[in-house]
Amino acid sequence: MESNASQDELIIQQHREIEREISDTIKLIGEKENLSTLKNEYINDPVYQKKILDLCNKYENIRRTRPDGNCFFRAFGFAYLEHLLDKKDQYERFRELAEKSKDQLIALRFPKFTLEDFHDVFMEVVNAVGEGGEERMSELYRMFNEQGYSDYVVVYLRLIASAHLQEKAEFYQNFIEGNRTVIDFCHQEVEPMYKESDHIHIIALSSALDVGIRVRYMDRGDGSEVIAHDFPEGTAPRVHLLYRPGHYDILYEKNPSS
Amino acid sequence: MSTPARRRLMRDFKRLQEDPPTGVSGAPTDNNIMIWNAVIFGPHDTPFEDGTFKLTIEFTEEYPNKPPTVRFVSKMFHPNVYADGGICLDILQNRWSPTYDVSAILTSIQSLLSDPNPNSPANSMAAQLYKENRREYEKRVKACVEQSFVD
Numbered sequence: 001m002e003s004n005a006s007q008d009e010l011i012i013q014q015h016r017e018i019e020r021e022i023s024d025t026i027k028l029i030g031e032k033e034n035l036s037t038l039k040n041e042y043i044n045d046p047v048y049q050k051k052i053l054d055l056c057n058k059y060e061n062i063r064r065t066r067p068d069g070n071c072f073f074r075a076f077g078f079a080y081l082e083h084l085l086d087k088k089d090q091y092e093r094f095r096e097l098a099e100k101s102k103d104q105l106i107a108l109r110f111p112k113f114t115l116e117d118f119h120d121v122f123m124e125v126v127n128a129v130g131e132g133g134e135e136r137m138s139e140l141y142r143m144f145n146e147q148g149y150s151d152y153v154v155v156y157l158r159l160i161a162s163a164h165l166q167e168k169a170e171f172y173q174n175f176i177e178g179n180r181t182v183i184d185f186c187h188q189e190v191e192p193m194y195k196e197s198d199h200i201h202i203i204a205l206s207s208a209l210d211v212g213i214r215v216r217y218m219d220r221g222d223g224s225e226v227i228a229h230d231f232p233e234g235t236a237p238r239v240h241l242l243y244r245p246g247h248y249d250i251l252y253e254k255n256p257s258s
Numbered sequence: 259m260s261t262p263a264r265r266r267l268m269r270d271f272k273r274l275q276e277d278p279p280t281g282v283s284g285a286p287t288d289n290n291i292m293i294w295n296a297v298i299f300g301p302h303d304t305p306f307e308d309g310t311f312k313l314t315i316e317f318t319e320e321y322p323n324k325p326p327t328v329r330f331v332s333k334m335f336h337p338n339v340y341a342d343g344g345i346c347l348d349i350l351q352n353r354w355s356p357t358y359d360v361s362a363i364l365t366s367i368q369s370l371l372s373d374p375n376p377n378s379p380a381n382s383m384a385a386q387l388y389k390e391n392r393r394e395y396e397k398r399v400k401a402c403v404e405q406s407f408v409d
Contacts, residue, residue, distance in 0.1 A: 114322070114357045155322075188353055191356070193323040
């Protein structure tokens with residue numbers, strides 16, 4: 001038993017070191033970069049080169065996110081709030097929905113005391129997008145790179161996704177592998193920080209907020225096209241993400257629709 | 259310096275004082291809010307009844323994103339407590355949620371005392387006795403209860 005415990009501690013320590021290295025070198029949310037930067041990453045890789053070419057026809061820029069297991073939620077949070085900066089109507093709709101979500105979560109028996117803390121910080125970030133002038137973009141960027149704000153936004157988005165899965169548990173149960181209930185799945189894979197996101201997380205969050213997300217999948221699959229999936233199916237995408245195995249970054253279209 | 263973890267721990271402490279759950283208490287140590295001392299009183303109608311079990315809780319700056327390390331300082335005999343006082347409890351590992359606060363952690367450990375999980379043992383002797391020889395199990399637990407008065 002003793003040796004098991006110390007073995008565990010060694011593994012945990014090693015994990016910590018890897019995490020520290022990543023957090024020292026990659027920002028939570030990076031600057032906007034030209035998409036052609038990807039070409040250099042896969043210089044000797046003909047499959048990816050073709051796919052990047054396809055991607056470059058549709059998209060102009062990429063914004064990288066830190067690969068810490070929270071990248072989907074963080075990328076979505078930033079990209080959607082950035083999208084809302086100049087869209088008053090969509091912003092108002094979202095602000096109202098975000099405001100009301102607190103009572104919805106409390107009704108689902110999330111602990112009120114801690115929930116309020118996350119909700120307050122989440123609304124502070126949402127409100128920063130609605131108020132103020134020119135500096136809103138840099139303020140959003142600053143908040144998303146400040147761990148305290150950024151992680152609380154991620155936590156809150158995870159709770160919203162979890163709440164949606166629980167409310168529609170009967171439906172989502174069909175998509176959960178193994179012998180887990182929806183609640184178990186939420187407790188193990190959705191609510192804890194640093195847990196990577198799968199389709200089900202994306203479907204849950206996009207449905208809960210009623211915001212379309214298009215994910216471009218770049219992998220070693222056949223063909224030269226980077227396949228797109230829209231969540232929820234058939235919804236106009238407001239946020240575009242690039243998926244490479246295990247990681248999500250933000251994409252910016254060449255000719256953005258609203 | 260105020261960091262998100264420290265701010266949140268101040269809130270946790272305030273809540274624990276204003277709305278204390280029955281049978282548990284906890285407070286930061288004098289000079290370090292990241293290390294807490296806590297006490298769990300043995301729940302009624304269990305062999306742990308009347309015991310006052312001391313614990314330490316160590317937080318990192320990643321709290322509440324990551325759970326704290328919680329250890330019993332008092333000697334324990336329980337299927338889910340390691341020899342060094344470490345606790346095998348899912349919410350302190352893979353089911354941790356940032357929505358749990360100190361109050362929730364302590365009440366979860368308290369209910370672990372009432373309802374051990376002998377299928378994921380940290381102390382295999384305790385787990386075996388709990389399943390097969392409840393009298394001997396209770397005797398060993400009672401010895402810890404008495405020890406807890408002395409500590």
